[in-house]
Amino acid sequence: MGSDIVTAREAKELRALRTRGNRDRTGRFVAEGIRVVEDLLASDLTVHWVATASTLEDTPRGAALARDIDRRGIPCRTLDDRDLAEFAATDSPQGVLAVASIPTADLEAAPLAADRSVVLVLDAVQDPGNFGTLVRSAEALGASAVIALPGTVDPWNAKSVRSAAGSSFRVPIVQTGWESAAARLRERGFTLYGAAAEGSPLPGDRPARVALVVGNEGAGLTTSVREEVDALVKISLSGRAESLNVAAAAAILLYELTR
Amino acid sequence: MGSDIVTAREAKELRALRTRGNRDRTGRFVAEGIRVVEDLLASDLTVHWVATASTLEDTPRGAALARDIDRRGIPCRTLDDRDLAEFAATDSPQGVLAVASIPTADLEAAPLAADRSVVLVLDAVQDPGNFGTLVRSAEALGASAVIALPGTVDPWNAKSVRSAAGSSFRVPIVQTGWESAAARLRERGFTLYGAAAEGSPLPGDRPARVALVVGNEGAGLTTSVREEVDALVKISLSGRAESLNVAAAAAILLYELTR
Numbered sequence: 001m002g003s004d005i006v007t008a009r010e011a012k013e014l015r016a017l018r019t020r021g022n023r024d025r026t027g028r029f030v031a032e033g034i035r036v037v038e039d040l041l042a043s044d045l046t047v048h049w050v051a052t053a054s055t056l057e058d059t060p061r062g063a064a065l066a067r068d069i070d071r072r073g074i075p076c077r078t079l080d081d082r083d084l085a086e087f088a089a090t091d092s093p094q095g096v097l098a099v100a101s102i103p104t105a106d107l108e109a110a111p112l113a114a115d116r117s118v119v120l121v122l123d124a125v126q127d128p129g130n131f132g133t134l135v136r137s138a139e140a141l142g143a144s145a146v147i148a149l150p151g152t153v154d155p156w157n158a159k160s161v162r163s164a165a166g167s168s169f170r171v172p173i174v175q176t177g178w179e180s181a182a183a184r185l186r187e188r189g190f191t192l193y194g195a196a197a198e199g200s201p202l203p204g205d206r207p208a209r210v211a212l213v214v215g216n217e218g219a220g221l222t223t224s225v226r227e228e229v230d231a232l233v234k235i236s237l238s239g240r241a242e243s244l245n246v247a248a249a250a251a252i253l254l255y256e257l258t259r
Numbered sequence: 260m261g262s263d264i265v266t267a268r269e270a271k272e273l274r275a276l277r278t279r280g281n282r283d284r285t286g287r288f289v290a291e292g293i294r295v296v297e298d299l300l301a302s303d304l305t306v307h308w309v310a311t312a313s314t315l316e317d318t319p320r321g322a323a324l325a326r327d328i329d330r331r332g333i334p335c336r337t338l339d340d341r342d343l344a345e346f347a348a349t350d351s352p353q354g355v356l357a358v359a360s361i362p363t364a365d366l367e368a369a370p371l372a373a374d375r376s377v378v379l380v381l382d383a384v385q386d387p388g389n390f391g392t393l394v395r396s397a398e399a400l401g402a403s404a405v406i407a408l409p410g411t412v413d414p415w416n417a418k419s420v421r422s423a424a425g426s427s428f429r430v431p432i433v434q435t436g437w438e439s440a441a442a443r444l445r446e447r448g449f450t451l452y453g454a455a456a457e458g459s460p461l462p463g464d465r466p467a468r469v470a471l472v473v474g475n476e477g478a479g480l481t482t483s484v485r486e487e488v489d490a491l492v493k494i495s496l497s498g499r500a501e502s503l504n505v506a507a508a509a510a511i512l513l514y515e516l517t518r
Contacts, residue, residue: 129388133504140507142497167502238401238517243426245392248399248510251503255511258497 006051006077013099014051014087020154027102029156032093034062039166041068046101049075053084056095065096074098089158102156105145105172107184117144117209118257119190121181123225124151124216125246131155132163133247134214139167141254147174147181149225151216182228185211192229194221195253199232202256210257214250265310265336272358273310273346279413286361288415291352293321298425300327305360308334312343315354324355333357348417361415364404364431366443371468376403377516378449380440380472382484383410384505389476390414391422392506398426400513406433406440408484410475441487444470451488453480454512458491461515469516473509 006014016022017030028048031040034056040047050069056062069076084093112119120138125131131153138146148155155161155173174181182192191207195214213229215221226232235244235252244252265273275281276289287307290299293315299306309328315321328335343352371378379397384390390412397405407414414420414432433440441451450466454473472488474480485491494503494511503511 133507136502136504137507140496140502163504165502165504235514236518237399243395243399243424244510245395245422245424245506247504247507248392248396251507251510252514255494255514259495 003052003076003078006079006083010049010051010077011083011087014097017099018089018158020157023102023154023156028099029102029161030089030158031098031100031161032088032090032096032158033162034065034094034096036162036166037096037098038065039169040098040100041072043166043169045103045169047074048099048101049077050099051077051079051084051087051097053079053081053095055081058095062095090162103169103172105174107145107147107174107176107181111144111172112188112190112209114144115208117190118254119143119145119147119185119211120250120254121147121149121211121213122152123149123178123213123221124219125214126151126153127217128153128157128159129163130217130245130247131160132165132168134250135164135171135173136167137247137251137254139171141251141258143171143254143258145172145174147176147211149176149178149181151222178222178224178228193231193233194225194229195234195249196221196226196232197234199234201236202233202253206257212250212253212257214246217246262311262335262337265338265342269308269310269336270342270346273356276358277348277417279416282361282413282415287358288361288420289348289417290357290359290420291347291349291355291417292421293324293353293355295421295425296355296357297324298428299357299359300331302425302428304362304428306333307358307360308336309358310336310338310343310346310356312338312340312354314340317354321354349421362428362431364433366404366406366433366435366440370403370431371447371449373403374467376449376468377513378402378404378406378444378470379509379513380406380408380470381411382408382437382472382480383475383478384473385410385412386476387412387416387418388422389504389506390419391424391427393473393509394423394430394432395426396506396510396513398430400510400517402430402513402517404431404433406435406470408435408437408440410481437481437483437487452490452492453484453488454493454508455480455485455491456493458493460495461492461512465516471509471512471516473505476505
């Protein structure tokens with residue numbers, strides 16, 4: 001395989017892609033870790049180049065990934081472990097980073113035309129772990145798309161991508177404002193539900209197309225969302241409703257809406 | 260209020276309580292952040308002393324907490340912000356740390372005698388964010404107790420406590436081995452379910468007392484759990500089941516089991 005060490009210019013790109021501004025400007029992001037890079041290679045996304053450290057080959061799975069990268073002819077540079085730790089944004093880059101293109105997704109192109117469709121809308125969800133869990137749940141429960149409203153953590157920062165465990169590469173993630181999202185969803189016949197502790201239990205007869213908006217971890221839904229949705233909904237609980245984490249609450253609501 | 264600065268001995272205690280061994284040995288832990296300390300003070304747990312930085316008084320909520328600590332006569336020491344950042348284990352200690360007693364919880368004392376009862380069992384769940392989300396879901400969905408099996412992250416590390424958002428102070432968390440837990444649960448008439456992708460959908464007629472075991476983020480359930488449970492169960496999904504995060508999967512299963 002005999003790959004070259006990372007150039008100064010490539011090192012600069014890895015450093016630059018740790019900030020959202022540079023990711024937005026270049027349309028690129030960095031995926032970190034064996035499982036995430038495996039999922040990336042299995043997806044439709046364009047992978048520009050990969051950086052690996054010798055530790056990648058310490059496990060059979062890592063060695064298989066190194067061979068796969070080589071077989072696909074993706075440019076591969078080597079890093080020593082200290083450099084890898086410097087360039088990585090997560091604690092466990094596992095010997096591999098990959099620079100890939102952020103997929104473009106807009107509501108016009110999103111697959112919203114199915115007879116039954118659920119879209120998950122994130123209204124300023126700030127924790128990347130919650131974000132990733134939400135994208136995973138959206139995929140697992142068959143949602144058509146995820147919409148990230150302003151104030152939401154960058155879907156393409158390394159922790160968001162890591163927490164999403166590959167789902168970011170398969171579910172369309174649309175970044176847009178609320179007014180625009182609400183208008184497009186209504187045009188396509190979606191009913192808009194906002195998740196809130198003071199909402200009503202989900203109705204038994206559910207609309208065929210539903211967008212579920214969940215809010216910030218501390219503050220909940222923004223006022224403009226609250227005022228625009230068709231209904232505020234909640235889960236009927238035996239315990240203390242206010243105790244649910246946003247990702248757990250959304251998982252239950254999506255489950256109810258998609259079955 | 261004129262509290263004194265933290266002594267060398269107290270600083271040593273804060274440092275010591277960052278490791279699990281010292282928490283286990285002393286039976287104490289450190290709670291960090293305004294909301295967590297508010298929940299701690301509202302709980303039955305014994306709070307030994309509190310350390311605050313001047314930033315606590317920057318917000319009305321922080322100032323109210325400072326007054327509450329004073330009113331309760333809890334010994335309070337001051338720290339400068341740099342020291343606070345050094346002693347804190349989370350990124351956002353918000354000007355307040357509290358040293359409290361770890362509540363003792365065992366399966367003999369846990370409230371398992373209700374006609375209907377669900378217990379959540381964590382089999383080597385490693386991420387403190389997932390752990391905390393699971394404890395929150397257990398409380399919100401009315402579970403009677405959480406059992407943390409060996410290999411599970413320390414329930415009393417600062418990140419676990421922070422993620423649990425106060426639920427750790429209200430739901431009994433029992434740390435014990437699987438053989439012992441399984442025997443006690445069976446004695447009390449519990450059916451044991453293990454969550455696994457290859458399981459069967461939850462049966463429609465649910466036993467009155469159920470223990471739900473969820474496994475490690477990567478490896479799933481341990482072999483001894485797999486072999487001992489009455490059934491492996493899963494969620495019926497429209498999408499890709501394997502994509503659910505453990506905390507999201509457990510939230511849905513607990514919701515199904517407790518409604």
